[in-house]
Amino acid sequence: MKTHTAPARGMRDLLPDQVELRDHAAAVILRAYARYGFRRVETPALEHLALLSTGEGGDNEKLIYKVMKRGDKLDLAAAKTPDDLVDHGLRYDLTVPLARFYAEHAAELPTPFRAIQLGPVWRAERPQKGRFRQFTQCDIDVLGEPSVLAEVELVRATVEALTDLGLDGLTVRLGDRRLLSAFVAGCGFDAARTDEVFITVDKLDKIGVDGVRKELLGKGHDTTAVDAACEVLEAVASGDATTAIARWRDRMDLDEEGEAAEADLLWLETTLKRALPDGADVAIDPTLVRGMGYYTGPLFEISLPGYPFSMAGGGRYDRMIGRISGRDVPACGFSIGFERVVLVLEERGVKPARERRAVALLHGPEVPRDEVVDAAAALRAEDAVTPVPRRKKLGKQLAELEAQGFDRFALLEPGRPPELRDFQEG
C-alpha cells in the first residue's frame, strides 16, 4: 500500500537545518527571558471546547480543530449538530490556556507570577504562503501585578531577546486601550461604535488617511468626529509624532482613571527610552489598536525596519482570568511572533554556532566494523560524528555531505586512525 506522504494540508515538516535555527532562536529568547525571572510552564495541546469558546479568542474561535468524542459518549444517531459529537479542541493561542492554568494553580505560584510559554498552536485557516495551520507562539506574561512595572519589564525583556538574536533598530510602539476609547469619545463618535472605529483606524498603514476617512464616513459616522480623528491621523501619517500626540491628547476628556493611564503611558515611554538596549527606540503611537478585544490597558508592538509586520505584540488584559475563574487577576503579556522572527533569521542567512563540528566518518567495505565503531568513539571526544558508508563516486558524495551540513569528513582506512579533513582539501 502506498500512502500520501505529504504532511496534512497547511502543515509542514521541519528538516534538520530548520529545527537547528528554530532551536537557536528559542534558546536565545528563553535565555533573555530567564534573566527577567520568567519561568516556563506548559499546558496540554487539547482543551475543553467550553474553554476555547468563551469569546475571548475572537475570530480564532472559528478556526478551532475540534476533536471527536470517544467511546460511549459518541452517539451519531442522537447528534443534532456536529458540535454534539465533539468535546475537545486544539488550542488556538497560549493566552486562554494560561488564564485557565493560572486560575487552577495560582496557590502554588509566586505573586506576581512570570510565565514563559513556547509551543505550538493550531488554527484551521485558509492555507496561504508563509501561514501555517500549526505554528509556534512564544509568550511571556506577568500575572498578579497591577502596576505598569509589569509592562516595563515585559517590553525590556522582549526587546533584549530580539536584540540578542541580532535584530537591531527595533522600535517599540506604545498605546493604551483606555486612551483610545477616550480619544474616540472625545472626537464625538457614538460610544457604542468605538470598536468599529478602532477597526478602521487600525487600517491606516494600508489605506492611508483618505482611506480611513472614506471608510468612516461610508459607515455613517458623524462628519465632525471623523474630521477630528483624521487631524491626528494626518500628523501620524506625515511622521510628525509630536504634533500627533499633542492633538491626540487634546481631544481626550479624561476622568481620573484616564489621567492615571496617560501618566503611566508617559512614564513607560520615558523609562523605556532610558532603559532599552542601544539601537532600540520607543514611541507613543495614537493609532496602535491591536486586534484582540480582551485588552484593557497599555498596548505594545515591536517593529523591525523593512518589515511590514510587527515582530511582537501584547498588552494588558486585566479581566480575562476573572471571566474564566470568577476572580479577577491583573495580567499583562507580550507575544513574540516566533515564526516571523525565524523567517527574518532565515532571510538573513543566520547559521547558529554549533557546540561541535559535524563530521562524516566515511568507511568502505574493506574497513572492519570494529574499527568503524572505535574510530567514531575516538572522534567523539571533540566532534559530532556520523559513520557513513563510502560510495564509489567519492567527489559527488563529499559535495553532497557538505551541502547536507557536515563541517568535516574523515576517510577511514583499515588499521589507521581517522584523519579529519576540510571539504576544500577533499
Place this chain on the structure above:
Amino acid sequence: MKTHTAPARGMRDLLPDQVELRDHAAAVILRAYARYGFRRVETPALEHLALLSTGEGGDNEKLIYKVMKRGDKLDLAAAKTPDDLVDHGLRYDLTVPLARFYAEHAAELPTPFRAIQLGPVWRAERPQKGRFRQFTQCDIDVLGEPSVLAEVELVRATVEALTDLGLDGLTVRLGDRRLLSAFVAGCGFDAARTDEVFITVDKLDKIGVDGVRKELLGKGHDTTAVDAACEVLEAVASGDATTAIARWRDRMDLDEEGEAAEADLLWLETTLKRALPDGADVAIDPTLVRGMGYYTGPLFEISLPGYPFSMAGGGRYDRMIGRISGRDVPACGFSIGFERVVLVLEERGVKPARERRAVALLHGPEVPRDEVVDAAAALRAEDAVTPVPRRKKLGKQLAELEAQGFDRFALLEPGRPPELRDFQEG
C-alpha cells in the same frame, strides 16, 4: 461565567519546577545524541487518518484522537458512521510520522540519516496513575543503514544519554525477532501462531514459567513444544543466562539469514560489552519480545535496577517505510521512555543546576518605581531577577519565596543599591 479550570481528562499542566527538570533531561539527552550525529526533525501533531490507520500502530490505532472535518466537507446528514466526519488524527507515536517524513524528504537528507525526534504524542487511554493522554516521546532512528552498525550506535548513544543523566547500572537486553521466530519454530509450535506464543512468553516477568506453561497449554499448543520452550525459560528465570542462551540456540534450526542474524547479535553483544560506558552491562535475553509487530530484526531494551519497567526500547523495522512509501528503506530506532526517565529523576530529587541564581527583588510602596527598574537591571548583570511587591508579613513572604524556588532575595530601600541575601540570613 466560570469555566472548569482543570486540564482536559487524563492531561496535565506542567509547573515551572517540572518544566525545568524536563528541559534539563531533554538537554542532556539531546547533547549526547548530537555527539552521535543525530539531528532533530519535526512533524506536525496532526496527520491524515489514513496514515495513522495502516495497522503499523497496532492497538494504539484504537486510541486516536480524531479531528472533525471543517467547512463544506463536514456533512452530518450524509454521515453513515462517525468516521465519515473526521479527516485527521493526533499522532500516537513518532515512528509512523517519521516513516512518512522520510518517504517525503529522503532526497534532501544524507544516507544514512540519523534523526532525533522529541515531542508530544496523544493516546485516549483509560486514565490511570502515572499515565497521561498527552506525553513526550524521545526517539532516535537510523534510516538507510542496513548493517548492525546502526544498532551499535543507537544503543551506545542511548546508554550514554541515560548515563549522562545520572542513571547508573543500566542493563541493555538484546534479542532478535528472526531468532525468536526460529526458536518458536524449532520448539515445534505451529508457525501460524508464532505471534501468539510471543505474547505469552513476554509475560514471563509477571506470571513466571509455570504461568507461561499453563497459558500456552490452555491455548492448545503442542505439549512437547511447550516443554521445549519452558526449558529455556526456566534457565532464564533462575538467572543462568549461559545455559539459557545455549539451550535457546540449540533449539533453532537456522537458515543462512538466521545464521547471519545470530552472528550479528553475538557481535553486537561483544562490541557493546567493550564500548559501553563503565557501569553499563549488556546481555542477550531470549525472552525479549517487544510488542510492536513491525520489528524485523534486532530488538533492544534498557533497564535500570529497581524499576519494573524499561527506560528505553527499540529495534529494527526494515519494512515499515516501504509499506507507506512503496520503497523499502532499512530502518532502526530506539525510544527513550521520557516520562519514565523524568519520573526517576523526580523520585531521586534531582535539581538541575541553574545558569543564574533566581533572585526576588522585594520593593515596598516607598521605593520609586524608577529605582526598582534600575536595581533589577543592575542585578541582571549576574542573576535572574524578579521584582516582587513586599508584603507586610515579611517572614512569611520570604518562606514562600524560598519554597517557590528563589535562591536569593534583596530588600530594596529608597536611594540604596540592592543587597543580596540568603534566605537563611532572612
